[in-house]
Amino acid sequence: MAWLACATSSAWWSAAADAQVLHRGLLRTVRVPSLGREIQVVGPAARFSAAPASVDRPPPRLGEHTDEVLVEAGFDAAAAAAVRASGALGRQS
Helix, strand or coil, X not given: CCCCCCCCCCCHHHHHCCHHHHHCCCEEEEEECCCCEXXXXXXXCCCCCCCCCCCCCCCCCCCCCXXXXXXXXXXXXXXXXXXXXXXCCCCCC
């Protein structure tokens, strides 16, 4: 049997109020140009001295990277457009 690390997932508002998140200083403020304001996000939980992690940009908007993912999956522009037009990706902005 393989070992799998896992934990429960929380809504951002409960994660942001979590005692461990606050104790470790994991809350980060990022500017979101599309909103015209700053928001708080929970930063990376793991810390590595040789490869420090940071939060230097906002989380992606719904569908922001869909085209890149489709290209990486082997879709050409026409096929990606067909998938989008079919409604398989839901409503995206």
